[in-house]
Amino acid sequence: MNEDPLVIAGRSFRSRLMIGSGKFPSARALRLAIEASGAEIVTVALRRVDLGKPDEHGILSAIDPKKQLILPNTSGARTAEEAVRLARLAQAAGFDPWVKLELTPEPRYLLPDPVETLRAAEILVKEGFVVLPYIQADPILAKRLEEAGTAAVMPLGAPIGSNRGLKTRDLVKIIIEQSNVPVVVDAGLGAPSHAAEAMEIGADAVLVNTALADASDAAAMARAFALAVEAGRIAYRAGLGPTRNTAEASSPLTGFLDEG
């Protein structure tokens, strides 16, 4: 896949699978899942990290900064101001100036707030951050964020942790069709087949967390997702045939028109 890298903000990645680091039973389980997945982007909730103290057993200990980009995220933030504050703290603590915007003011479904997300993106882009916003599968919002200068858009497939799959398929297709920045399907992908489906319709990458963290063998599930993402990408590039409701006869009725 080296001839087909994922490029975000000028940086190339071989893997199109991103990993969320919450919900794992231990740092060790997370590390094994990351290794098995080949992921090069791992997102970390800043609210879980103590930026002032070294992190011997925590989430960051599971990530190898030489192999994976740590993508700090703002989950838990309810307003643009809180998200901006978190992003600045992360940068001051020495992280790359990349941030995944997660503004989820409602704790049950953790759906993203479009208004606060756009506001935060506008501020952080101006400050030089590479901004990847988690959003509803809203094609207009995706365009507005792209215009604001975000490096990608990350529409949800279904609510976080729901494992329901690509429920937003039709809207994600419109986003993909219209987008000039990479489209990463984030949240809700509960099985490798869901990830393959997102890649087949042209998503540039997917992000998964719960489906790995909750598997009895997280590393094996991570490998399965990696294969599915790769298969879906190859299928997309190969050009999938259109689906039909009826069989196509191999001896067509109008075949005589081509004869003699």
Add this chain to the structure above:
Amino acid sequence: MTLRQELEVWPSRRISACIAQARPEDVDAALAREERGLSDLFALLSPHARPRLESMAREAGRLTRRHFGRTIQVYAPIYISNVCTADCPYCGFGARSGSTLKRVTLAHDQIRAECEALSGQGFENVLLLTGEAPKIATLEYIAEAVHIAREYFASVSVEVYAMTREEYQLLFDSGLEGVTLYMETYDPENYARLHTVGRKRDYDFRLNALERAGQAGARRLGLGALLGLFDWRAETVWMALHARYLQKHCWQGAVSISFPRLHHVPKRFVVPAAVSDAELVQAMLALRLILPEAGFTLSTRENAATRDRLLPLGITMMSAGSSTRPGGYTSRANETAAQFETEDRRSPREVVRAIEQAGYDPVWKDFDHAFGSSG
């Protein structure tokens, strides 16, 4: 409808009748459904669900892991005052019926010392507690305590007397994350019998407190009934109604539920409706099945073995190494009154090890100074 009106639709007689009507096949149907409602809760609380506890436990574990992952948040309570003007007969803080030991309200430097001790153990999440004494542990005093605690911990919540929306607002301006307030018992008559003194007599003021806290900006709203004061099935239904009401009316607040069982009570008080282990488990599992996104908190009122067994059944937050007397982290002296005797006396390290052994990640920090007004 107000919360009071919603609860009045379901008096205990009607709840008992609905639970009595549930059939074994209703339990099966409730278990099979993906989204569950009140009639499912009645079935899951019925005696017919008792043989199905194992299936309920598996489903509860699955739902909890889906929303919260394999993680358990760790916190510690800090009792800053044990002075109380209420006289709840079941509580060690009761003005007359409670402990005869010393009543103290920690000075600011003593609060600081308690914070330092807990911070040194790794805590990032604390719950500040007082009795019902607004003239001694005043609003301003509690606000200053929140402010001090926020210097040491990422997350600070309070469990104090019921306040007005404006009073809660002041605490959130000091950096508060959440409010916990137990209704003790949701049954109005039972409540009136047990609470005869002071402002706590006002059932509605207490019932509506969490809604006011949510309107003032609480990110976490903790509710609970003291299990043992009334029929546990009715209290469980009322907790579910309260949780759903808060989820709709305070949409930015994460609702959590506690299951405080009365074990140690003042001498002359007899627990009127003691709850067995199996009943506690059934209440927890039934609630989890209809409230998949609610946090479940387990304190050191339960002993170590019980806590370890309850952990995978839906718990999302546990206290560790708790002291229930003011100054308890900096002084070993036992001359000040405790609210209740803790059953799980393990150190925070030991509790964390038990969480890890159960296959969960103990989470010390799940909030950040960047959040809230003081960030």
